[in-house]
Amino acid sequence: MSEQGTPGEALTPRRWLDALAVHERRLLGLATLAGVVAGALTLVQLGLLAWLVAALVVAARPPGELWLGFLALAAVLPLRALAQWGQEAAGLEASLRIRRRARAALLDHLARLGPVRLASRHSASLANQLVEQVEALDGYFARFLPQLRLALALPLLSLVVVAWLDWLAALFLLFSAPLIPLFMALVGMGAERLNREQFAAVARLSGHFIDRVRGITTLQLFGRTREATAEVHAAADDYRRLSMRTLRLAFLSSAVLEFFASAAIAVVAIYVGFGLLGYIDYGPSPELTLFSGLLVLLLAPEFFQPLRTLSQHYHDRAAALGAADGLVALLAEAPDPVRAEGHRPAPAGPGELVRLAAVTLAYPGRGAVLGPLDLVVRRGEVLVVTGPSGAGKSTLLQLLAGFVGPGTGERRLAEGLSFAWMDQRPLLIQGSLADNLRLAAPDADEPAMLAALGRAGLGELVAGLPRGLATALGERGVGLSGGQAQRLALARVFLSPAPLVLLDEPTASLDADTEARVVEALAELAGAGRSLVIATHHPALMALGDRRLELVAAQPDEAVAQEVPHG
Numbered sequence: 001m002s003e004q005g006t007p008g009e010a011l012t013p014r015r016w017l018d019a020l021a022v023h024e025r026r027l028l029g030l031a032t033l034a035g036v037v038a039g040a041l042t043l044v045q046l047g048l049l050a051w052l053v054a055a056l057v058v059a060a061r062p063p064g065e066l067w068l069g070f071l072a073l074a075a076v077l078p079l080r081a082l083a084q085w086g087q088e089a090a091g092l093e094a095s096l097r098i099r100r101r102a103r104a105a106l107l108d109h110l111a112r113l114g115p116v117r118l119a120s121r122h123s124a125s126l127a128n129q130l131v132e133q134v135e136a137l138d139g140y141f142a143r144f145l146p147q148l149r150l151a152l153a154l155p156l157l158s159l160v161v162v163a164w165l166d167w168l169a170a171l172f173l174l175f176s177a178p179l180i181p182l183f184m185a186l187v188g189m190g191a192e193r194l195n196r197e198q199f200a201a202v203a204r205l206s207g208h209f210i211d212r213v214r215g216i217t218t219l220q221l222f223g224r225t226r227e228a229t230a231e232v233h234a235a236a237d238d239y240r241r242l243s244m245r246t247l248r249l250a251f252l253s254s255a256v257l258e259f260f261a262s263a264a265i266a267v268v269a270i271y272v273g274f275g276l277l278g279y280i281d282y283g284p285s286p287e288l289t290l291f292s293g294l295l296v297l298l299l300a301p302e303f304f305q306p307l308r309t310l311s312q313h314y315h316d317r318a319a320a321l322g323a324a325d326g327l328v329a330l331l332a333e334a335p336d337p338v339r340a341e342g343h344r345p346a347p348a349g350p351g352e353l354v355r356l357a358a359v360t361l362a363y364p365g366r367g368a369v370l371g372p373l374d375l376v377v378r379r380g381e382v383l384v385v386t387g388p389s390g391a392g393k394s395t396l397l398q399l400l401a402g403f404v405g406p407g408t409g410e411r412r413l414a415e416g417l418s419f420a421w422m423d424q425r426p427l428l429i430q431g432s433l434a435d436n437l438r439l440a441a442p443d444a445d446e447p448a449m450l451a452a453l454g455r456a457g458l459g460e461l462v463a464g465l466p467r468g469l470a471t472a473l474g475e476r477g478v479g480l481s482g483g484q485a486q487r488l489a490l491a492r493v494f495l496s497p498a499p500l501v502l503l504d505e506p507t508a509s510l511d512a513d514t515e516a517r518v519v520e521a522l523a524e525l526a527g528a529g530r531s532l533v534i535a536t537h538h539p540a541l542m543a544l545g546d547r548r549l550e551l552v553a554a555q556p557d558e559a560v561a562q563e564v565p566h567g
Contacts, residue, residue: 011332013324017137020098021145027094031087031146032153038083039154039306041076043161046298048073054291087146095142102327103134109331114403117333129326136323139316151310158303165292166275166284169268173303176264209235257311261304268300348412353377353500353531354400359409361395370395371409375549379499382532384545391551393535394423397502400533420496423504426489428480433462433488434469440492448495455524456491457517458484483514490521501525503534507541519544 021028052069055061063070110118110126118126155177163170212219212228219225272293275285348355360371370392377383377400385393398404399411401419420440428436437449444452449469453462461484465471473479480488486506493501506522507515519540526532526544534541542548 011328013321013328016324016328016331017140017320020102020137021141023101024094024097024141027090027097028141028145031090031094032149034083034086034090035146035150036153036157038080038087039150039157039302041080041083042302043157043299045073045076045080046302047161047295048076050291050295050298053294054289058290088142091142091146095138095140098141099134099137102137103130106130106134106327106330109333113333116398116403129330133323133327136319139313140320144310144313144316144320147306147310147313151306154306155303158299162296162299162303165296166272166288168282168284169271169296169300172268172271173264173300176260176267177303177307257308261301261308264304265300269297272297348376348414351379352412353379353414353417355410355412356399356406357410357412359399359406359411361392361399361404361407370399370551371406373409377500377531377533379531380529381546382526382534382544384542384548385533385535385551386537386542386548387551393551394504396551397504397533397535400500401502414499417500418496418498419500419502420493420498421502421504422486422489422493422506424486424506424508426485426492428473428485428488430472430474432467432470432472436473436488437469437492437495441495441497444495449491452491452494453488455494456487456521458487458491483511483518486514486518487521490518490525494521494525499531501530501532503532503536505536506534507536507538515540 048069052066052073055066055069056063106129155173159170159173162173209232212232215228216225219228271280271285272288274280275288276290276293278286354375354377356373356375358371359373359375360368362368373396375396385396387393395404399406401421402411402413405411427439429439433453434446434449437452438444441448446469450459450462453459462468462471471479490506503522507518515538519538522532522534522541523544532544534545536542
């Protein structure tokens with residue numbers, strides 16, 4: 001089964017976790033094997049200890065005669081520690097690889113969904129899923145899965161040894177053992193629900209906090225910072241209460257499980273003690289010796305220890321299922337067919353970059369927003385797209401870029417076509433100017449970046465900065481004005497080797513001087529043989545076009561387009 005499930009099969013959190021574990025069966029099996037070896041060495045250690053005590057107390061043998069037993073006991077201890085280390089190391093390595101694979105699958109799925117499908121999701125919530133929720137899978141794969149197998153193998157091994165020594169003591173252990181898994185299942189149902197609610201609360205808190213941070217300037221201007229701080233405190237306190245409920249349940253369940261394990265061990269201890277004193281003569285009790293009785297007492301806690309360890313890691317399972325619930329919901333969101341893995345559009349004709357044939361596009365609740373539309377974007381031309389707000393200009397650019405696919409009709413692309421994108425709110429990341437420029441051209445050197453900045457009208461500004469291209473920017477370009485941010489995005493377009501440039505209202509919200517510089521730079525870009533598609537209302541940008549396409553929203557459920565003569 002793949003991480004996304006098999007066709008026709010509903011993807012559930014448990015199936016998704018099982019599918020991830022399949023890829024690391026060898027490491028998880030190695031962790032289990034190392035745990036079994038550690039458990040077997042523990043039994044050997046306890047057997048040697050009981051034999052030495054019996055030899056010293058009952059047989060009254062001097063310690064010098066028992067040097068071989070002491071040497072064997074000393075040899076078992078490091079071997080047991082080595083086996084336990086191997087179990088931990090193999091489990092952690094398997095968990096690391098699985099989380100890496102899960103995160104890669106999520107990132108690939110986000111890429112297939114595209115920016116339009118992801119517009120309804122908060123970036124902080126997505127970041128929380130990719131980081132916190134994927135990390136929540138760690139304990140499940142590193143500790144719980146190996147321990148789940150050990151919780152069956154090791155108690156069975158201890159039970160066999162105890163039954164060989166005294167079958168009545170083995171019956172006491174056997175009858176008390178099911179109580180722990182029963183309470184683990186009862187506790188797990190509640191813990192899974194609480195963890196699911198906790199992850200949802202973290203996602204909401206992340207989005208709430210980052211929204212307030214991004215809008216801090218606006219909040220200060222309107223004097224609402226105190227109220228915003230109180231809202232963040234209230235959301236954080238709600239998360240605190242939810243976390244405490246989860247911890248309370250975990251501690252309570254551990255106390256209940258420890259009680260039943262301690263009670264069962266106490267029953268075995270009473271039986272062994274009375275049997276050795278001769279107060280019990282039923283079954284095998286008259287045959288109890290110091291060696292067999294002491295070994296049974298030492299093995300009783302070891303019989304319950306794997307189950308108790310499993311109960312300690314049971315919250316890892318609940319946390320993983322709670323996290324997987326949100327991750328599976330994201331993976332279950334179907335990508336646009338045009339962005340689906342393996343989709344290859346038909347090639348465009350000679351000299352064409354993109355061809356749209358009888359294309360329509362509709363959104364749920366809005367009806368038709370574009371089409372039917374026939375359009376060809378040729379190499380080296382400038383196409384200007386105009387029309388009133390809501391006519392579908394941005395949708396057309398998204399369709400040309402492949403962010404969405406046509407509802408009907410066909411979209412053809414030139415072989416190996418790439419594009420550069422620039423809109424009125426360009427994406428700028430926290431980092432240096434060079435980091436932001438290299439988003440479009442990762443291999444660009446400093447002279448090329450400086451040349452692109454000069455063509456975009458930022459050469460003098462960068463030359464006057466003490467650190468030049470190493471100047472740091474805040475998130476979303478904090479440190480630059482709106483016009484400077486637009487020109488930095490334009491410099492990225494100059495750096496990009498893409499033959500097709502898509503521009504969505506590139507001069508919106510700019511002052512007159514900055515607007516003139518951007519229009520001049522775009523005219524230079526158009527003269528360099530690149531194909532430009534510009535959605536705009538601005539007359540100066542319209543004047544750059546070789547052709548103009550006017551979109552007209554005729555009815556709420558119908559959008560039409562007509563090509564008008566340039567000029």
